[in-house]
Amino acid sequence: MKTYEVFLKRPGKDPFTHVGALEAPDDELALSFARDCYARRSEGEQMWVVARSELLVADSVELEMADRSHRHNDGALLRDLRKAGDSPAS
Amino acid sequence: MRSWDSMDDFEAFLDDGGLVEPGDAMPDTYREAVFRFIELHANSEYMGGLTERDWIAKAPGLANKLTALAKTQDEIGHAHLLYMVAADMGIKTRDEMTVDLLAGRTTFHNVFHYRAYTWGDQIAIAYLVDAAALASQQAVFKNCSYGPYKRILRRIIAEEGFHMRNGEELLLKMAKGTSQQHDLMQEGIDRWWWPSVQLFGPDTRPDDVLLRWHIKSERNEVLRDRFVQKMVPQLTAAGFTIPDPDLRQDPDTGRWISGKIDWDALKAAIAGRGPDSERRLRDARNAWDGAAWVRTALDEAAAVPA
Ligand SMILES: [Fe+2]
Ligand SMILES: [Fe+2]
Numbered sequence: 001m002k003t004y005e006v007f008l009k010r011p012g013k014d015p016f017t018h019v020g021a022l023e024a025p026d027d028e029l030a031l032s033f034a035r036d037c038y039a040r041r042s043e044g045e046q047m048w049v050v051a052r053s054e055l056l057v058a059d060s061v062e063l064e065m066a067d068r069s070h071r072h073n074d075g076a077l078l079r080d081l082r083k084a085g086d087s088p089a090s
Numbered sequence: 091m092r093s094w095d096s097m098d099d100f101e102a103f104l105d106d107g108g109l110v111e112p113g114d115a116m117p118d119t120y121r122e123a124v125f126r127f128i129e130l131h132a133n134s135e136y137m138g139g140l141t142e143r144d145w146i147a148k149a150p151g152l153a154n155k156l157t158a159l160a161k162t163q164d165e166i167g168h169a170h171l172l173y174m175v176a177a178d179m180g181i182k183t184r185d186e187m188t189v190d191l192l193a194g195r196t197t198f199h200n201v202f203h204y205r206a207y208t209w210g211d212q213i214a215i216a217y218l219v220d221a222a223a224l225a226s227q228q229a230v231f232k233n234c235s236y237g238p239y240k241r242i243l244r245r246i247i248a249e250e251g252f253h254m255r256n257g258e259e260l261l262l263k264m265a266k267g268t269s270q271q272h273d274l275m276q277e278g279i280d281r282w283w284w285p286s287v288q289l290f291g292p293d294t295r296p297d298d299v300l301l302r303w304h305i306k307s308e309r310n311e312v313l314r315d316r317f318v319q320k321m322v323p324q325l326t327a328a329g330f331t332i333p334d335p336d337l338r339q340d341p342d343t344g345r346w347i348s349g350k351i352d353w354d355a356l357k358a359a360i361a362g363r364g365p366d367s368e369r370r371l372r373d374a375r376n377a378w379d380g381a382a383w384v385r386t387a388l389d390e391a392a393a394v395p396a
Contacts, residue, residue, distance in 0.1 A: 001389075001392060002392070020171055020175075020238075021174050022170065022174060023174070023177075023184065025388040026391050036163070037167050040167065060092075060113075061091075
């Protein structure tokens, strides 16, 4: 038995969403089991089934550790600048 | 992978609404407790699905047979999803869980230790048992700290909602039916009221780790009381009685107060000494043995290189 991960995409703008996993002996049956387990009520119009062993999993520590503040702008500086602009000194 | 320096840190993370994921270095006690809880839930879905299956042939009329078929698939589906989440916790494989269940080494909910004799029983189960199970599951979902369980519960709850609505629909039909149908339904309610109330369990102990670790979000007695407040007026309005001679309404608050609950019946059922425990387990073993050729075929399919 192999473990597979199942992704569904509902109609419309939603992206593919991971919905769960299952065990199956081969790819063909994995698709069939996935339909039985996760899409009995047409919960998606598209389905991806991927063997867990084929997934490339990123290191979550690497995703988190860097300081990425320069890629964000929380608007704090802008707020201060605007406030300064309102003051009677200007 | 996340890890925590101490149980205090871990509990603070949970109290903050943190979700634990399978790759995290969660404390062993948490892993064990959550696993046991999900395994019990999975076993119960599986046992429920097997008995639901009996009603595909017995349900009156095509529409009811189709519903029984869909519900059977739902319950077995719930078991599949939950066993998968449980297996991913790395304590037991799916096969080990099945073998333990069939050997009587693990348990399943009390309501699946009773026998459904009539169509009235079956409707009482859909109405009372599914409502009680749904209320418990919603309470777990609300605040559940284990990510995969929470995500799978969302789906289970949606489907359980169909079952409960179907149960209420059928109950109201019986209420408006012939006197024979009414009696059949009343007998079903009489048999299933107490097991459904007992399903919530005795009052939660103050040291219950499932509550502290945000698996349960509400105390058993709170959920049980809410169930009684909801069901008594609904059943009475439909013209049925509750098999609890000591049931009374508080004159000040208007709340319903149950008579004494027989917790020994709950304990006996869960321990496998319920009125129908033996037959149910035998059925489950037969289903497992009867499907041995499917497992063999699947194993052989897996062995053939693609
Ligand atoms: Fe279910
Ligand atoms: Fe159900």
